[in-house]
Structures are given as structure tokens and as C-alpha cells.
Amino acid sequence: MSLTDKDKAAVKALWTKISKGADAIGADALGRMLVVYPQTKTYFSHWPDMKAGSAPVMKHGKKIMAGVAQAVAKIDDLTSGLLDLSELHAFQLRVDPANFKILAHCLQVVIATMYPNEFTPEAHVALDKFLSNLALALSEKYR
């Protein structure tokens, strides 16, 4: 389910509207994920605090959204555009790729809460496709 020109335009249009709130989106989505899907906490056992709004969660949420921003900028070739991140996730972080879908869902829930008028069904389908392709590019180097 590759991205059409229409999808890419829709993603970029949505990103323009939400990018100023990217840090808040990332922090909320990550915090939410740790509560709604407790199994994801296994990847952060080294954090002193995993509660929503805590320093590690805010900092990491910001980092994740920087990755999403990178993906939006490289939307025409996600595989090569996210090569460095793929290697990081494959060889160091080794996050099970099933979790990419979980985080993508949480990101979309947060965007729905914060931008209900912008997150139309049309924007939703484009973003869902984009996040799936992003996850695919991220798992490129896994095996």
C-alpha cells in the first residue's frame, strides 16, 4: 500500500497544521502507549520514571517526533531517508516491529484529541498509510 501523490500531499498538509505541537503530541502518545499497552514498558526499564508528563517521557516523545519530521521530509524515499534510524532500531534498540503499529495508533489517537477538525477520514487514511510505510522503512535492516 504505497503512498500516492495525493497521500503525500495530504500528509504534508496535515503536518503543516500539527508540527508546531509535535513535542506535545510525541510526549502524550508515548505516555499513553505506556499506559494502554503496558508490555511496551519493557523497553524503558532503565528510566527512573515512566509516568505521563515525566521528564524521560517528554524528552523521548520529542525525539520520536523528530524522527517523524525526518520521515515527512524524506517522504519520497523513506527507505534511504530513514536508513540511519533503521540501523539504530535493528542493531541497537531491537524494538519488536509489532510495536511500531501500537505507537502509530497512539499517535493517531492523540492527533484526533488535539486536532479533531483537521484529522478528517481523508487525512487519517493518508497518515495511516504513511506511518505504515515509515514502520516498514524502520524495520528494513532488521534481517
Add this chain to the structure above:
Amino acid sequence: MVEWTEQERNIITSIFSNLDYDDVGPKALCRCLIVYPWTQRYFASFGNLYNADAIKTNPNIQTHGTRVLHGLDRAVKNMDNIKGTYAELSVLHSEKLHVDPDNFKLLADCLTIVIAAKMGSGFTPEMQATFQKFLAVVVSALGRQYH
């Protein structure tokens, strides 16, 4: 058996008692048909579903969205036996409607997104966790009678 805390029961009853079924039901179904277009396969008799606008204004989809959402009422009233409550509906979806049970999760996700959009920051992580737990139990019950 699925265990529900007092808080979880309250969250579910609160979400459903404040629900505008005629708005949320159609919105969730439309979103599912738009975001996961292969789900349109079950609605061939509903008329024009050619694009997002056609889907959103289709009166059959409107009616059906409301009906589907009301289908959850029995689960809300029988949270301690959702499995038994939906045995018949499960048989219906399997033997008459021939719905791939994987699709139940897709509609559940769209319903979550629509509720999130309505409640905004009120849709806390705890509410999301409880709501998704409830929907997961419903989805499991609906898929139970498939063979």
C-alpha cells in the same frame, strides 16, 4: 472470565451514557470504510461508496452506523458475560454476513479515534485503556463462534 474494576465499569457507562449514537455511529463506520477501503466489500448493496464524500452522505451507511453502535449496548449492560451475550451475533457475522473477524478490530480502532476526537483531552490514557479493553472483549466475543 474478564475482570472489571469499579473504575473501569464507571468509565464504560459514562462514555456510553454521554454518546450521541446518531453522530458517532455513522462517523465511525464511515471512517472505517474510508481508512480501510477493503471493508467496503460487505456493503455492496448499500449504493454509492465510490469516494469519501459519497460514503459520508450515504443514508444506508448513516442508518447502519447507528445500528452497529447500538449493538454495543448489550455488552455495556452485560459486562460480566459479553461472551455469552454475543454468541448469537457472532454466529450471524460468521454464517450469514461472512465478515472476516480481523475487520472487527479495524472498526474498533476507528470508533476509538472518533470518541477521542469528541472527548479531546478528556480522553485520558486511562479512559483509552479501558475503552480499548472493552472493545477487545467485544471483538473477541464476536469472533468466537467462527469455525
